[in-house]
Amino acid sequence: MTPPSRTRRGDRATAPGDRRARATILDVAALAQVSIGTVSRALNGRDGVHPDTRERVRRAATELGYHPDRAARELSNRRPTRVALNVAHGYRRLTPFFILFLQHLNDHLANSGLRVHEVASDSDGLPEHDDDAFVLLGAHPDDPRLDHLVRRGTPFVLVGHHPGVRCVAPDDEHGGRLAAEHLLRLGHRTPLHLSATPRSQVFSDRASGFDAALADANCAPATVLTADEPSAVGGYRALRAHLDTGARPSALFAATDELAQGAITAAGDVGLRVPNDLSVIGFDDLPEIGTNLTTIRQDLDALAGATVALLHEALAGEPVRAVRLPVRLVSRGTTAERR
Amino acid sequence: MTPPSRTRRGDRATAPGDRRARATILDVAALAQVSIGTVSRALNGRDGVHPDTRERVRRAATELGYHPDRAARELSNRRPTRVALNVAHGYRRLTPFFILFLQHLNDHLANSGLRVHEVASDSDGLPEHDDDAFVLLGAHPDDPRLDHLVRRGTPFVLVGHHPGVRCVAPDDEHGGRLAAEHLLRLGHRTPLHLSATPRSQVFSDRASGFDAALADANCAPATVLTADEPSAVGGYRALRAHLDTGARPSALFAATDELAQGAITAAGDVGLRVPNDLSVIGFDDLPEIGTNLTTIRQDLDALAGATVALLHEALAGEPVRAVRLPVRLVSRGTTAERR
DNA sequence: CCCACGTTCGTAAACGCTTACGAAACTGAC
DNA sequence: GTCAGTTTCGTAAGCGTTTACGAACGTGGG
Numbered sequence: 001m002t003p004p005s006r007t008r009r010g011d012r013a014t015a016p017g018d019r020r021a022r023a024t025i026l027d028v029a030a031l032a033q034v035s036i037g038t039v040s041r042a043l044n045g046r047d048g049v050h051p052d053t054r055e056r057v058r059r060a061a062t063e064l065g066y067h068p069d070r071a072a073r074e075l076s077n078r079r080p081t082r083v084a085l086n087v088a089h090g091y092r093r094l095t096p097f098f099i100l101f102l103q104h105l106n107d108h109l110a111n112s113g114l115r116v117h118e119v120a121s122d123s124d125g126l127p128e129h130d131d132d133a134f135v136l137l138g139a140h141p142d143d144p145r146l147d148h149l150v151r152r153g154t155p156f157v158l159v160g161h162h163p164g165v166r167c168v169a170p171d172d173e174h175g176g177r178l179a180a181e182h183l184l185r186l187g188h189r190t191p192l193h194l195s196a197t198p199r200s201q202v203f204s205d206r207a208s209g210f211d212a213a214l215a216d217a218n219c220a221p222a223t224v225l226t227a228d229e230p231s232a233v234g235g236y237r238a239l240r241a242h243l244d245t246g247a248r249p250s251a252l253f254a255a256t257d258e259l260a261q262g263a264i265t266a267a268g269d270v271g272l273r274v275p276n277d278l279s280v281i282g283f284d285d286l287p288e289i290g291t292n293l294t295t296i297r298q299d300l301d302a303l304a305g306a307t308v309a310l311l312h313e314a315l316a317g318e319p320v321r322a323v324r325l326p327v328r329l330v331s332r333g334t335t336a337e338r339r
Numbered sequence: 340m341t342p343p344s345r346t347r348r349g350d351r352a353t354a355p356g357d358r359r360a361r362a363t364i365l366d367v368a369a370l371a372q373v374s375i376g377t378v379s380r381a382l383n384g385r386d387g388v389h390p391d392t393r394e395r396v397r398r399a400a401t402e403l404g405y406h407p408d409r410a411a412r413e414l415s416n417r418r419p420t421r422v423a424l425n426v427a428h429g430y431r432r433l434t435p436f437f438i439l440f441l442q443h444l445n446d447h448l449a450n451s452g453l454r455v456h457e458v459a460s461d462s463d464g465l466p467e468h469d470d471d472a473f474v475l476l477g478a479h480p481d482d483p484r485l486d487h488l489v490r491r492g493t494p495f496v497l498v499g500h501h502p503g504v505r506c507v508a509p510d511d512e513h514g515g516r517l518a519a520e521h522l523l524r525l526g527h528r529t530p531l532h533l534s535a536t537p538r539s540q541v542f543s544d545r546a547s548g549f550d551a552a553l554a555d556a557n558c559a560p561a562t563v564l565t566a567d568e569p570s571a572v573g574g575y576r577a578l579r580a581h582l583d584t585g586a587r588p589s590a591l592f593a594a595t596d597e598l599a600q601g602a603i604t605a606a607g608d609v610g611l612r613v614p615n616d617l618s619v620i621g622f623d624d625l626p627e628i629g630t631n632l633t634t635i636r637q638d639l640d641a642l643a644g645a646t647v648a649l650l651h652e653a654l655a656g657e658p659v660r661a662v663r664l665p666v667r668l669v670s671r672g673t674t675a676e677r678r
Numbered sequence: 679c680c681c682a683c684g685t686t687c688g689t690a691a692a693c694g695c696t697t698a699c700g701a702a703a704c705t706g707a708c
Numbered sequence: 709g710t711c712a713g714t715t716t717c718g719t720a721a722g723c724g725t726t727t728a729c730g731a732a733c734g735t736g737g738g
Contacts, residue, residue, distance in 0.1 A: 024724060035688045040726060050686060070452075072724030074410035075693050111647045112451045113409075301640060308450045363694060374718045379696055389716060411694035414723050 022317065023064035032060035043068075043153065061153055067317030073132070082117035083109065083311065084131040086145070088138035088160075095230065095258065097284050098137075104304035105135070112308050133311060135159065138200065155314030157307055161201060161322070166314055168306045168323040170298040172202055175327040176209025178296055179253045179281050182329055184217050187338035188251035188279060193222040194238060194263055195255045196230035203230075206255050206283060223249075227259060235262025243270045249278065250338050257282040257289045264291065264334065275336035285330055292333035299325065361656065362403035371399035382407070382492065400492055406656030412471070421456035422448065422650065423470040425484065427477035427499075434569065434597065436623050436639075437476075443643035444474070451647050472650055474498065477539065494653035496646055500540060500661070505653055507645045507662040511541055514635040514666040515548025518592045518620050521633070521668055523556050526677035527590035527618060532561040533577060533602055534594045535569035542569075545594050545622060562588075566598060574601025582609045588617065589677050596621040596628045603630065603673065614675035624669055631672035638664065 029036045034053060042049045042057035049057075060066075070081055085105070102119075109116050117131050134156035139146055146165055149156045158167035183191045193210055195203050211221045225242055227234035235254060242249075243266060254260035260282030264274050272278045275294075282289070285297035306323050313321075367382075368375045373392060381388045381396035388396075399405075409420055424444070441458075448455050456470050473495035478485055485504055488495045497506035522530045532549055534542050550560045564581055566573030574593060581588075582605060593599035599621030603613050611617045614633075621628070624636035645662050652660075 026724085036725085037689075037727075038687055041687085044726085046727090048686060053686080069414070069724050071410045071413035072693090073726080075408070075414050075695085075723090076725040076727085078693070107644060108447075108450055111447055111644055111651065113453075113651060305446060305450055312450065312452060364696095365694080375695080376697075376719075377717055380717085383696085385697090387716060392716080408694050411723090412696080414693090414725085415695040415697085417723065 022069070023066040025066070025068070027064055028057065028060045028066050031064060032057045045152070058151070058153065065317060067153075067155070067315070070315055080113060080115045081132045081315065082115050082130075083133040083135060084118040085116060085135050085137065087119070088136065088140065088143065088145075095256075096286055096288050097256070097258075100286070101300050101304065104301050105307060108304045108308040112312070114308070114311070133315060135307060135311065138202075141201075155311065157310040157314060159303070159307055161205075164320070166310050166320045166322070168303065168310055168325065170303060170325045170327050172205035172327075173209035173212075175283060175296040175298070176206040176211075176253070177213040178209075178327065178329045179206075179283070180210045180213030180217075182281060182294070182331065182335065183251045183253065183279065184213070184219070186251070186279060186335060189217070189219050190249070191222055191251040191253055191279075192225060192242070192249045193253050193255070194225045194227065194235060194259050196227040196234055196238075196259060199226070203255050210253055222253070227262075230256055230259060232258045232262035232265070235259035236266045237262075239263040240266040240269065243267070243272070248272075251279040251335070252281070254280065254282050257284045257286045257293060257295055260293055260295070260334075261289060261291065264293075275334050276339070279335040279338075281335055294332045294335040295330055296327050297330045298327045361408070362405040364405070364407070366403055367396065367399045367405050370403060371396045384491070397490070397492065404656060406492075406494070406654070409654050419452060419454045420471045420654065421454050421469075422472040422474060423457040424455060424474050424476065426458070427475065427479065427482065427484075434595070435625055435627050436595065436597075439625070440639050440642065443639050444646060447643045447647040451651070453647070453650070472654060474646060474650065477541075480540075494650065496649040496653060498642070498646055500544075503659070505649050505659045505661070507642065507649055507664065509637040509642060509664045509666050511544035511666075512548035512551075514622060514637070515545040515550075515592070516552040517548075517635055517666070517668045518545075518622070519549045519552030519556075521620060521670065521674065522590045522592065522618065523552070523558070525590070525618060525674060528556070528558050529588070530561055530590040530592055530618075531564060531581070531588045532592050532594070533564045533566065533574060533598050535566040535573055535577075535598060538565070542594050549592055561592070566601075569595055569598065571597045571601035571604070574598035575605045576601075578602040578605040579608065582606070582611070587611075590618040590674070591620070593619065593621045596623045596625045596632060596634055599632055599634070599673075600628060600630065603632075614673050615678070618674040618677075620674055633671045633674040634669055635666050636669045637666045 025036045025039050029039045032039065032053075034057060038049060038053060039057050039061075040046075042054040043061060074080060085102070106116060114133075132155070134149060134154060136145065136156060136158045138160045139158055139162055141162070143162075146158070146162060150165065156166070158165050159169065161167055161169050180191070191214075193207060195207055207224070214220070214222060225238045227238040235256075235258065239252070239262070252263055254263055260280050264280055267274055267278045267280070274280055280294070282293050282295035285295045302325055306325060310321075310323065364375045364378050368378045371378065371392075373396060377388060377392060378396050378400075379385075381393040382400060413419060424441070445455060453472075471494070473488060473493060475484060475495060475497045477499045478497055478501055480501070482501075485497070485501060489504065495505070497504050498508065500506055500508050519530070530553075532546060534546055546563070553559070553561060564577045566577040574597065578591070578601070591602055593602055599619050603619055606613055606617045606619070613619055619633070621632050621634035624634045641664055645664060649660075649662065
């Protein structure tokens, strides 16, 4: 075997005092004591690389903060950078909200020289190597995919929250808070909270913001109704069951516009008028919801834009950061003063 | 002089029956009977190229539909693709509308791997060669920059209209039409039209759509008031002068929200109430306008997104197309039925 | 001990472009 | 007709990656 090739630039890694120069595959090769071909194969998951070697290369790459140059890769590959969308199992189902977000995301991606390659909807399976980057939509606290991607050094963005990874999310907790404060201002001191199962991070953040604001106003934590699915019918059934026990709440915070939708129908069916007898506030501000719903608005387009911006940062090897997008209260016709 | 180099791929241009393969600099060099170095210099406006040769290369490039590969160029340049914004002289001044659009455009560009290099605000001067692509904001019918860019084969997008070039614009004419129809529905058959000078394409499109709808309803063309500047004070002065002659119109279509703003103030100053005595409808739907203005809304974010999408098409050498973005009526509190 | 085979890896070419360098051709003055 | 200076252009290296090819090594059977 010939000794590791020392090209004219091979010694750059030996003098790491260099200015802002990004590490190249040559630097990694020098550090790991292998050739550039091996580095490429190791990092791209090609086989024919000894596990030990692969590990050594990976370590060298992370040590140097190496990220392949997009232009060079595209030139060599003869294809644009491809990003795959990967939806967490069991998480966000194909709700209207979700589909809407996907459309915005697609637009932003398409305007970015990036190409959406694949949308895996129910993948517990770990991401494969065919794609250059990933957008993860939601994640369990101990999602194996996260660990997998960081280990492999693949650029990715998580839409959701997780400590230590590059992620973006609307400020769900603050949204819950806004909802509570609005209701409190209207004189409702014992509002209901309508949530749903599966109870994702999103739902618990909204709930905890809501409860925190109630606590600040010296109110007891809200009674929680849990719909068996995060949809209009789920919301309907949950509230209807509650009302059928004779309960008569004056206000309700639904974790989703769809849940709110169902709740309003249920209220109507037992003769309650909204907002006179029952104030209802939702979350998301879906344009589809025809009613005049008071809700917490999140800007899907901004969310999509931020996702793509972070993706570019990931591709460029910039440091990890988390983005939290503001939400705001949109006060419309389904909330009123307590009578 | 050595004969033109025939590399292993040099003969591809000789067999143009190839499938979707994009023309490379080699093909152009072969067709123009020069070396690739000369092609690069000729097309990039470097000097040291004989005018005749340059012309020959240009012709070869357009004949083959050649566009440099972005990845290769970035790899060689060691810098991202740079795009310059270039504002037409005398056209859109720095109105709030315009600034707002620039912000959206900047966001979309930044999310695109593209970098804004330069904003030339008052440039009759022709674009130089430092940039890889251009966004032109507005253009005269016989703007020399257009011809210049097409000749040079530089990728660009015009925000505005011009036959034969890649451009994007809101549907101003249809917007004017919507305004007229709204006023007609409310019973106003002799509305005023408040426009401004300089009378750009934008203004004439809005006016012609307005007049066309009036004509369809068998109404006479609207009386036109022309403000001496497209601002709130311009609008104020124009309408105030008109009202001071004793005229008492029942409705007015302002070509921009700012003009409308000024008009409303003028009406108030002579004791006219909006919308009871005078209905006012604007155009643009600026978020800044605090009043409850009925207006024609255009989606700035969509406009910016489309601009960037077209820019990518230009960079990729795809065929020219023009995009026209829909606008819609937002009916609020400054228009009412004629009494 | 030799040979065939599989595994692991290094070498170098290729992607399409820009540009430093130097060679050829032309210019004009002498 | 020479020669220096000026245009004009061709050659080749280099940008950072992927990957086909083949070399080196280890393994096992005979």
